[in-house]
Amino acid sequence: MPEWLLKKDDYAAKEEKNRFINKSILSILRMLSKFQYGSKHESNRFKINAITKIVTAILLVILVSLSRSFGFLLIIDVYLLLIISILKSEEINHIIRMAGIVSIFTLIVLLPSIFMGNANNSILIVIKTLTTITIVNITSSISQWNETTKTLKLFFIPDIFILVLDITIKYIIIFGEFSLNMLYALKLRSVGKNKNKSTSVSGIIGTMFIKSKEMAEDMYGAMECRGFTGEYKLHGKLSFRLNDMVCIIIDIGFIASYFYFVRV
Amino acid sequence: MILVIQLKNIYYSYECGVLALKDVSVQIKPGESVAFIGPNGSGKSTLMKLINGLVNQSSGSYDFEGQKITPKQLQNDIFSKSFHKKIGFIFQNSEVQLFCSNVYDEVAFGIRQMGMSEDEVRIRVYDILRLLKVEHLKDRQPYHLSGGEKRKIAIASVLVMNPEVLVFDEPMNGLDPESKRFLKKLMIELNEAGKTILCSTHDFEYVEDVFKRVVVFSKDHAIIRDGDYKGIMDDKKFLFDNNII
Numbered sequence: 088m089p090e091w092l093l094k095k096d097d098y099a100a101k102e103e104k105n106r107f108i109n110k111s112i113l114s115i116l117r118m119l120s121k122f123q124y125g126s127k128h129e130s131n132r133f134k135i136n137a138i139t140k141i142v143t144a145i146l147l148v149i150l151v152s153l154s155r156s157f158g159f160l161l162i163i164d165v166y167l168l169l170i171i172s173i174l175k176s177e178e179i180n181h182i183i184r185m186a187g188i189v190s191i192f193t194l195i196v197l198l199p200s201i202f203m204g205n206a207n208n209s210i211l212i213v214i215k216t217l218t219t220i221t222i223v224n225i226t227s228s229i230s231q232w233n234e235t236t237k238t239l240k241l242f243f244i245p246d247i248f249i250l251v252l253d254i255t256i257k258y259i260i261i262f263g264e265f266s267l268n269m270l271y272a273l274k275l276r277s278v279g280k281n282k283n284k285s286t287s288v289s290g291i292i293g294t295m296f297i298k299s300k301e302m303a304e305d306m307y308g309a310m311e312c313r314g315f316t317g318e319y320k321l322h323g324k325l326s327f328r329l330n331d332m333v334c335i336i337i338d339i340g341f342i343a344s345y346f347y348f349v350r351v
Numbered sequence: 352m353i354l355v356i357q358l359k360n361i362y363y364s365y366e367c368g369v370l371a372l373k374d375v376s377v378q379i380k381p382g383e384s385v386a387f388i389g390p391n392g393s394g395k396s397t398l399m400k401l402i403n404g405l406v407n408q409s410s411g412s413y414d415f416e417g418q419k420i421t422p423k424q425l426q427n428d429i430f431s432k433s434f435h436k437k438i439g440f441i442f443q444n445s446e447v448q449l450f451c452s453n454v455y456d457e458v459a460f461g462i463r464q465m466g467m468s469e470d471e472v473r474i475r476v477y478d479i480l481r482l483l484k485v486e487h488l489k490d491r492q493p494y495h496l497s498g499g500e501k502r503k504i505a506i507a508s509v510l511v512m513n514p515e516v517l518v519f520d521e522p523m524n525g526l527d528p529e530s531k532r533f534l535k536k537l538m539i540e541l542n543e544a545g546k547t548i549l550c551s552t553h554d555f556e557y558v559e560d561v562f563k564r565v566v567v568f569s570k571d572h573a574i575i576r577d578g579d580y581k582g583i584m585d586d587k588k589f590l591f592d593n594n595i596i
Contacts, residue, residue, distance in 0.1 A: 088540060091478070091513060092478075092482075092544060093545065095513075096513050098436055098465055100428075100436065101466075102428045103428055265446075268442060268444065269447045271400075274405075275403060275405075275435050275509075276460055276461040276464075276509070277432070277464060278433075278435050278465060279463075280464055280466070281464050287460075290452065293450075293494075297494055
């Protein structure tokens with residue numbers, strides 16, 4: 088055992104202005120929490136089929152973007168508020184925060200137009216933005232990633248593409264956690280002044296590349312061992328229940344009210 | 352005597368709301384060797400991260416050498432660096448700790464920042480590489496080493512900074528029997544040299560004689576027993592009932 092290891096070091100740390108590592112850790116944590124946010128809910132929430140949810144969302148987005156009627160937008164917004172009221176408080180926070188930020192940004196962009204006397208149209212655009220963002224966020228709150236990707240099949244997206252998309256999402260999380268741990272390790276050993284931060288970060292990136300190559304090879308090997316020959320068939324069970332039927336009836340109601348307000 | 356670590360009623364929940372630590376209270380004296388055991392997902396690794404200041408408690412208090420460890424304190428650059436100098440963490444997956452182009456630079460990374468001359472750095476790096484019997488690897492790329500070699504380099508890279516507390520997260524995972532025996536001997540020697548050793552583990556066969564105290568976690572993320580290592584490890588019924596053996 089070396090002698091210096093048997094006694095305490097007399098070391099006083101010096102301050103460093105650069106907060107690069109902490110900022111990187113925070114941004115990866117934010118990204119990971121977004122994915123965790125989307126995956127923590129139980130599957131098939133509200134007992135509505137993923138396809139029904141996605142189709143409803145797309146339909147509402149199309150109707151909202153086509154409509155020029157405040158009345159129609161009001162109906163949609165009331166409906167969305169009803170859905171939001173039965174979500175969890177953290178989901179409500181997330182939805183309101185996202186919708187609020189985007190709407191305020193849109194409002195700022197449209198301020199010149201409002202001052203030039205085009206208030207009605209500008210407010211209509213802001214309401215449409217608010218409604219569209221809320222629809223998308225509600226859909227993402229009540230759907231899981233794997234459910235959402237499966238619905239792509241409905242739009243004639245090849246199964247192999249959906250598989251690649253699923254694997255990509257999975258690896259974003261795996262590599263996000265891996266890089267987070269590497270940054271933690273870098274932070275724990277950054278006990279003084281480091282003039283070569285870029286070298287450490289390029290080391291982390293290099294390790295990530297090697298790791299991703301190895302994991303890709305391992306996964307392909309595992310797939311081959313399970314009989315994968317390049318063909319992939321996605322199997323999904325489509326079960327329409329009462330809640331799906333209710334949802335479809337509401338959708339039909341929206342389509343009817345859209346045309347009603349167009350006529351008015 | 353000032354306690355090295357004092358955790359009082361620590362609760363920790365992940366951002367998604369899942370509870371990982373429930374009312375955890377532990378006191379660690381300088382020079383102690385403590386094993387943290389429990390079933391998978393009981394919160395051992397989270398506690399190791401919390402002790403190292405990588406995650407912050409949702410409630411409760413954490414004192415290190417009599418100083419409060421809070422998110423605000425850890426934002427203080429000088430405090431944070433002094434704290435990380437005193438406590439070394441060996442991750443469960445050693446790969447994440449290796450990011451330099453060769454083993455020598457990897458081991459030298461921490462101490463080069465401490466303002467040591469290159470001569471002092473060389474002495475320390477070679478001392479540690481010899482201690483861990485990996486001197487022959489000094490020019491190799493860390494990423495292409497075997498699992499056991501990676502673990503030894505990760506330990507060397509932490510030990511070279513001469514921390515007062517060493518925290519191991521499942522150190523025996525993925526090691527062959529010879530590497531496990533080596534690591535066990537090293538932990539005993541480091542503890543005899545005055546280092547405080549904390550370790551989360553499942554591998555009881557290879558950690559016998561290393562620890563004098565054991566803290567047992569239940570699947571509910573709470574501490575259910577804290578006491579003499581031998582006494583608890585001999586209570587087979589308790590260990591079986593709590594999914595530890």
